[in-house]
Amino acid sequence: MPRDKSANSEAYLRMYRQMVRIRAFENNANQLYLNAKMPGLTHMYTGQEAVAVGICEALTDEDRITSTHRGHGHCLAKGAELRLMFCELLGKEEGYCRGKGGSMHIADQAHGNLGANAIVGGSAGIATGAALSAKRLGRNYVTVCFFGDGATAQGLWYEVMNMAALWKLPVIYACENNGYSEYTPTDEVVAGSLTARAEAFGIEAHQVDGQDVLAVNKCATELAERCRRGEGPFFIELETYRYHGHHVGDINRDYYRSKEEEARWKADRDPIDNFGKWLQSEGVAAKEELAMIDSEIGDEAAAAVKYALAAPYPDAVEVDMHVFKGVEHALPYMSGERQ
Amino acid sequence: MTRGITLSQAVNEAIAEEMRRDETVILIGEDVAEAGTPFKVLSGLVEEFGTDRVIDTPIAEPGFMGIAVGAAMTGLRPIVDLMFGDFLYLVMDQLCNQAAKTHYMSGGKLSVPLVLRTNLGATRRSAAQHSQSLHALVAHIPGLKVAMPSSAYEAKGLLKAAIRDDNPVVIFEDKLMYQDKAPVPEEEYLLPLGEAAILREGSEVTLIGTSSMRQVCERAAEILDGDGIGAEVIDPRTLVPLDEGTILGSVRKTSRAIVVDEGHQNFGITAEIAARISEKAFYHLDAPVIRMGAMDVPVPFSPALEDLTVPTPEGVAANARALVRGVPVHAP
Ligand SMILES: Cc1ncc(C[n+]2csc(CCOP(=O)(O)OP(=O)(O)O)c2C)c(N)n1
Ligand SMILES: [Mg+2]
Numbered sequence A: 001m002p003r004d005k006s007a008n009s010e011a012y013l014r015m016y017r018q019m020v021r022i023r024a025f026e027n028n029a030n031q032l033y034l035n036a037k038m039p040g041l042t043h044m045y046t047g048q049e050a051v052a053v054g055i056c057e058a059l060t061d062e063d064r065i066t067s068t069h070r071g072h073g074h075c076l077a078k079g080a081e082l083r084l085m086f087c088e089l090l091g092k093e094e095g096y097c098r099g100k101g102g103s104m105h106i107a108d109q110a111h112g113n114l115g116a117n118a119i120v121g122g123s124a125g126i127a128t129g130a131a132l133s134a135k136r137l138g139r140n141y142v143t144v145c146f147f148g149d150g151a152t153a154q155g156l157w158y159e160v161m162n163m164a165a166l167w168k169l170p171v172i173y174a175c176e177n178n179g180y181s182e183y184t185p186t187d188e189v190v191a192g193s194l195t196a197r198a199e200a201f202g203i204e205a206h207q208v209d210g211q212d213v214l215a216v217n218k219c220a221t222e223l224a225e226r227c228r229r230g231e232g233p234f235f236i237e238l239e240t241y242r243y244h245g246h247h248v249g250d251i252n253r254d255y256y257r258s259k260e261e262e263a264r265w266k267a268d269r270d271p272i273d274n275f276g277k278w279l280q281s282e283g284v285a286a287k288e289e290l291a292m293i294d295s296e297i298g299d300e301a302a303a304a305v306k307y308a309l310a311a312p313y314p315d316a317v318e319v320d321m322h323v324f325k326g327v328e329h330a331l332p333y334m335s336g337e338r339q
Numbered sequence B: 001m002t003r004g005i006t007l008s009q010a011v012n013e014a015i016a017e018e019m020r021r022d023e024t025v026i027l028i029g030e031d032v033a034e035a036g037t038p039f040k041v042l043s044g045l046v047e048e049f050g051t052d053r054v055i056d057t058p059i060a061e062p063g064f065m066g067i068a069v070g071a072a073m074t075g076l077r078p079i080v081d082l083m084f085g086d087f088l089y090l091v092m093d094q095l096c097n098q099a100a101k102t103h104y105m106s107g108g109k110l111s112v113p114l115v116l117r118t119n120l121g122a123t124r125r126s127a128a129q130h131s132q133s134l135h136a137l138v139a140h141i142p143g144l145k146v147a148m149p150s151s152a153y154e155a156k157g158l159l160k161a162a163i164r165d166d167n168p169v170v171i172f173e174d175k176l177m178y179q180d181k182a183p184v185p186e187e188e189y190l191l192p193l194g195e196a197a198i199l200r201e202g203s204e205v206t207l208i209g210t211s212s213m214r215q216v217c218e219r220a221a222e223i224l225d226g227d228g229i230g231a232e233v234i235d236p237r238t239l240v241p242l243d244e245g246t247i248l249g250s251v252r253k254t255s256r257a258i259v260v261d262e263g264h265q266n267f268g269i270t271a272e273i274a275a276r277i278s279e280k281a282f283y284h285l286d287a288p289v290i291r292m293g294a295m296d297v298p299v300p301f302s303p304a305l306e307d308l309t310v311p312t313p314e315g316v317a318a319n320a321r322a323l324v325r326g327v328p329v330h331a332p
Helices: A009-034 A049-056 A072-077 A082-089 A124-137 A155-166 A194-199 A213-228 A259-268 A271-281 A287-310 A316-320 A330-334 B007-021 B045-049 B061-073 B085-099 B135-139 B152-164 B213-226 B244-254 B269-280 B313-325
Strands: A064-068 A113-117 A143-148 A171-177 A204-209 A234-239 B002-006 B025-029 B054-056 B077-081 B115-120 B145-147 B169-174 B181-185 B197-200 B205-209 B231-235 B238-240 B257-264 B290-294
Touching: A009 A049, A009 A072, A009 A082, A009 A213, A009 A271, A009 A287, A049 A072, A049 A143, A049 A171, A049 A213, A049 A271, A064 A072, A064 A124, A072 A082, A072 A113, A082 A287, A113 A124, A124 A143, A124 A155, A124 A171, A124 B061, A124 B085, A155 A171, A155 B061, A171 A194, A171 A213, A194 A204, A194 A234, A204 A213, A213 A234, A213 A271, A271 A287, B002 B007, B007 B025, B007 B045, B007 B152, B007 B169, B007 B181, B025 B061, B045 B054, B061 B077, B061 B085, B085 B115, B085 B135, B115 B152, B135 B145, B135 B169, B135 B238, B135 B257, B135 B269, B145 B152, B152 B169, B152 B181, B197 B213, B197 B244, B205 B213, B205 B244, B205 B313, B213 B231, B213 B257, B213 B313, B231 B244, B244 B257, B244 B269, B257 B269, B257 B313, B269 B290, B290 B313
Parallel strands: A064 A113, A064 A143, A143 A171, A171 A234, A204 A234, B025 B054, B025 B077, B077 B115, B115 B169, B145 B169, B205 B231, B205 B257, B257 B290
Antiparallel strands: B002 B181, B145 B238, B197 B231
């Protein structure tokens, strides 16, 4: 069913809420890292919220996504809840992946998230394969493949774009161009133009302001509907910016980008601030209402963190479970013990 | 009732039967449709199942491997055709980082029911990039099952079981055996993954041979028979899972073992099986466990050199004789 969500204020407020929820999640995740309460590192999505929310609001629960190492935003936008995400982040049993995935593999599978991938560009095949299933099984879902500008240097993407175009698969390749891959500016690693690369395969390519949630949502809604009509695949390049370093530990980053640049993006192009102002100017919500949403979600996130911190770790017996489907414990199984 | 069919026909039958039984089974790879692959193993399948289910791809191994992983996660059961085992290196990320780990990383919520069919085996005069036996690479990766059919009978039964398995399974066929005939039942049958076969009983030495090395072991056993030495021959059939019980039971009886496999000997399958025997049946052993893998050199082209790199029945028999007679295989 085509749904024009952007036509009503409920949808606007939902998008606002989802962006605020992502930001609250990330602020808490960062704090957990700084307080040494989180195992490992994590890559913050802060600043890019309009991309995940604008796209996922154009999708249904049936639609699929593949995500990246910077995947908390995609996961939340596709319908995950804060508590189980914090549980996963902290390696707790109740987490979406029972603590076996962590930040870089976090996914709420029940909402169509096929996983966050820690291999840069590694999910392009999976997304395209999900689209092949849709076509082959006569299902009407669309698959969105999220990836960064850095991932466009990987050969896999070109191989699968070629096949997606040949076979007219319902997949949207969504490149979040946040200007950097790790500590390297994009223009040092991208020759020519990204849209031209997709166009070389005969794939229709779009460029969208990734800080404008409505522009993103409009583009994604149109392309998703066209995918459902068999007009896919498509490519979208979304211009965006990450506020934090490459990961939470990337604090001193003057050598690759300036504080002024960061300040400019935050002051002028913050996706939540700007959308909040627009909601007020359009009379969708008053300032106080938005402040109320902010504080409600802040409380919700704080409670979720508290819950996750207190939640139990997986039992040691879980360590060799879920290696093989249908096999309770992999170690005796691999030595030939009959199941 | 059985009839003699080739390994190639056995594979073809297994796929056709499973595709008839289950609509979600698809074939994907290079030249799998009208051409039926360079080995003609898949001939006739596109005529029956159409190009929607027998899908020719561009020459893009990582690409179609990745697509198969995503398709497997979303309701299809792809059989991926990788033309030569040597091309495994190209698909390693999609196979080992994606397919093998998806079930685990998702806490058991996603699964990847796919089969990767490929081949192994030297002495086809194909030189170093078309002759490798790389099963040890994938057997090393938790989350992948690995099957090594040693005849048409195993090829059919194991492949059917692999297609029905809900996990990624890699099957290595010996490309020199595609035309070898063996008795295969006319009725449907499956061979469970993880059950070794004792092909010949003997009491003095156990010869464990994978894939075509099973035939090498069987011929060695015949030679040894002439010397009055009773050799037991075991085909593990699958490496993951590995039927340790059958192997260890045999070695506890014979107290001697030789492991023969066409992968490189260093850090290979022979080493792994020998180590398990040494760890778990040490006090039953009368002699060191001997590994016989492919020589640790790239596979040479010249027949004069290539033939030196793979285990032979004579070589296996000579080592077995030495073990039984208490002569050190390696100078002490
Ligand atoms: C195949 C691979 N190479 C390198 C890395 C290390 N790495 C992790 S994230 C990253 C940068 C990715 O940049 P981009 O795709 O633009 O995503 P962003 O981090 O900007 O979201 C690199 C190089 C990796 N995880 N995988
Ligand atoms: Mg980037």
